[in-house]
Amino acid sequence: MAPAPTAGRAARGLALLTAFRDSLPAHSGNALRCTSCHLDNGTRARAMSWIGSTSRYPKFRSRPGYEESLARRVNECIARSLAGKMLPEDSPEMRDMLAYIATLDSPAKSVAVDSVKLKGDATRGAADYGATCARCHGAAGQGVPAVAPAVGGSDSYSIGAGMARQNTLATFLLHNMPFDGTDTLTAQRAADIAAYVLTLARQDHPGKERDWPRGDPPADVAYATTAARRLGKPLPPARALLPRRVSPDSVLP
Numbered sequence: 001m002a003p004a005p006t007a008g009r010a011a012r013g014l015a016l017l018t019a020f021r022d023s024l025p026a027h028s029g030n031a032l033r034c035t036s037c038h039l040d041n042g043t044r045a046r047a048m049s050w051i052g053s054t055s056r057y058p059k060f061r062s063r064p065g066y067e068e069s070l071a072r073r074v075n076e077c078i079a080r081s082l083a084g085k086m087l088p089e090d091s092p093e094m095r096d097m098l099a100y101i102a103t104l105d106s107p108a109k110s111v112a113v114d115s116v117k118l119k120g121d122a123t124r125g126a127a128d129y130g131a132t133c134a135r136c137h138g139a140a141g142q143g144v145p146a147v148a149p150a151v152g153g154s155d156s157y158s159i160g161a162g163m164a165r166q167n168t169l170a171t172f173l174l175h176n177m178p179f180d181g182t183d184t185l186t187a188q189r190a191a192d193i194a195a196y197v198l199t200l201a202r203q204d205h206p207g208k209e210r211d212w213p214r215g216d217p218p219a220d221v222a223y224a225t226t227a228a229r230r231l232g233k234p235l236p237p238a239r240a241l242l243p244r245r246v247s248p249d250s251v252l253p
Helices: 010-018 070-080 092-103 122-137 166-176 187-197 226-230
Strands: 059-061 066-068
Touching: 010 092, 066 070, 070 092, 122 187, 166 187
Parallel strands: none
Antiparallel strands: 059 066
């Protein structure tokens, strides 16, 4: 049974979410932290905000194909976005992170975010990345310590992360990047940069072929699934994968 969201220490939970690798090195598989994507400590409305998350879970999600608790959802992010090892759902660390997220619960409605579903051109995106993004994220996407996280390579998110999907990444870029606000991206530029970033090699995610078991993967999913193959659906092109540093050590079904 998932722990009650108020069972932990919220201050410690925020510390874990903002310094995951330093706090839990055995569970970290790259150089990212939870707030690399959930900006402003999970409060930025257009950056996958955690506000209201406690009241939305448990809920059915099509990627795993079952109803997920919030603890399970956090573990999915650890395994996929942090390329790390899942935590026991009743662990003090999980309870602490959930306690922080619970402090953000609010009856307010989520802010609508315009999704970018344009086809991206990786060649154009490479040039734009070099001119706009490399100063913070590095010429090869390797990240710049104390400046910005890696967007490619073994220090970045795995192929199983939501950010490895074209539309998800392009939407995030449109609404949140560049972080310093020195440029304004159009939807097409965001799509192009996303297309380029997703050509960069990144860690694999074991068991990804079991995702979307009903055969309903999104059009921009980054990898082939068993159910999609069985139903004869078009499969995405193969992407460059790096060996996994840390096993998810799964509590996967």
